[in-house]
Amino acid sequence: MTGTATIPIIDISAEGADQAQVAKELVDAAVEYGFIYVRNAGRDISTEQIENAFNLSRTLFASPLVDKQRCKIEKNNQGWSGMHTETLDPKTQRVGDFKEGFNFGAFENGKATQPIPQSIEPHQAQLAAFREACHALCQKLLLLFGIGLGVDPPTFFTAAHTPEQLSGSILRFLHYPPPSATPAAEPADVRAGAHSDYGSVTLLFRLRGQAGLEILESGTGTGTWAPVPVTPPGTENDAAPPILVNIGDLLSYWTNGLLRSTVHRVSFPTAPSSLARGESAADPRYSIVYFCHPTDATPLTPVPSARVEAAGSSGVRRGGDNSSNPHAERRVLTAAEHLQMRLRETYLQMYADGDAKVD
Numbered sequence: 001m002t003g004t005a006t007i008p009i010i011d012i013s014a015e016g017a018d019q020a021q022v023a024k025e026l027v028d029a030a031v032e033y034g035f036i037y038v039r040n041a042g043r044d045i046s047t048e049q050i051e052n053a054f055n056l057s058r059t060l061f062a063s064p065l066v067d068k069q070r071c072k073i074e075k076n077n078q079g080w081s082g083m084h085t086e087t088l089d090p091k092t093q094r095v096g097d098f099k100e101g102f103n104f105g106a107f108e109n110g111k112a113t114q115p116i117p118q119s120i121e122p123h124q125a126q127l128a129a130f131r132e133a134c135h136a137l138c139q140k141l142l143l144l145f146g147i148g149l150g151v152d153p154p155t156f157f158t159a160a161h162t163p164e165q166l167s168g169s170i171l172r173f174l175h176y177p178p179p180s181a182t183p184a185a186e187p188a189d190v191r192a193g194a195h196s197d198y199g200s201v202t203l204l205f206r207l208r209g210q211a212g213l214e215i216l217e218s219g220t221g222t223g224t225w226a227p228v229p230v231t232p233p234g235t236e237n238d239a240a241p242p243i244l245v246n247i248g249d250l251l252s253y254w255t256n257g258l259l260r261s262t263v264h265r266v267s268f269p270t271a272p273s274s275l276a277r278g279e280s281a282a283d284p285r286y287s288i289v290y291f292c293h294p295t296d297a298t299p300l301t302p303v304p305s306a307r308v309e310a311a312g313s314s315g316v317r318r319g320g321d322n323s324s325n326p327h328a329e330r331r332v333l334t335a336a337e338h339l340q341m342r343l344r345e346t347y348l349q350m351y352a353d354g355d356a357k358v359d
């Protein structure tokens with residue numbers, strides 16, 4: 001089809017690759033698009049590990065409802081959220097997202113630190129290892145961003161994301177039931193409402209053939225929704241589809257809007273014009289997301305980089321480019337405060353039911 005999103009494809013782990021060159025390509029892509037396809041030859045996270053994670057996700061969502069309800073999502077952003085619990089675009093959506101999700105926070109010694117359904121209890125170590133591998137890949141990307149932006153020291157971002165300390169980082173399994181299971185859906189309804197992610201970088205794993213993700217391309221005038229194929233041209237023969245990486249609001253804010261946090265959604269596309277070749281939205285859809293956040297106490301102080309500074313002082317905070325992203329420029333103190341602010345907005349009911357205290 002025509003009109004799929006323009007997103008650069010980068011191999012960050014090619015043997016003999018020039019690190020400075022890869023860093024430059026990554027930064028250019030993050031500045032221009034906010035989304036990057038990271039080629040996946042199984043070097044950073046093995047294909048088997050990804051497949052196993054999807055298998056666990058299927059097992060988890062097929063668990064008896066009572067088991068999932070026992071793990072209901074809490075204000076710490078961990079646990080199960082049922083159909084329509086989350087509303088990613090509350091201003092526009094008639095009804096909450098057509099999806100269920102399960103958020104995993106930290107693991108300790110291969111064990112979850114939150115209630116999890118019985119069906120996946122025997123597989124906790126595997127989940128912990130997958131979450132760890134995701135975090136390590138994010139650290140690799142954050143180091144490359146440090147290098148590409150000329151941050152002094154280049155470890156500025158990675159030092160703020162040490163896995164040992166508490167953070168808002170979340171491994172999330174998502175299950176979008178097939179449209180046939182939700183006959184009451186109206187044409188304007190979405191599987192996941194328009195939003196930008198909250199943290200620093202997000203990794204997204206998808207399955208071949210499963211359509212739905214779209215990004216808002218600003219261009220001129222009003223934005224248009226462009227589908228993001230799972231397997232873009234040139235990656236068809238790779239061991240696994242590329243891992244989709246995108247910049248979250250926090251990193252956009254931290255870099256004075258230089259790195260772009262792009263709005264995206266998951267829709268129910270049916271028209272051939274909004275489907276990439278070989279993809280369909282007729283089946284249940286599963287995706288896995290890793291939202292990487294700095295450690296809770298990280299103060300979002302200026303990034304020691306001339307390029308980032310210049311983006312701030314030019315008066316044209318590139319965040320302004322994200323006119324569709326009202327959150328990119330908010331002033332916040334710490335990473336934890338930034339996250340709480342965003343969670344309040346998407347889990348309206350949970351916060352309305354509870355007291356006014358932010359924990």
Ligand SMILES: O=C(O)CCC(=O)C(=O)O
Nearest residue numbers: 174192197213266287289
């Ligand atoms: O399921 C997807 O493809 C995207 C999900 C997403 O954007 C999110 O959970 O933030």
Ligand SMILES: [Fe+2]
Nearest residue numbers: 195196197264
């Ligand atoms: Fe997202």
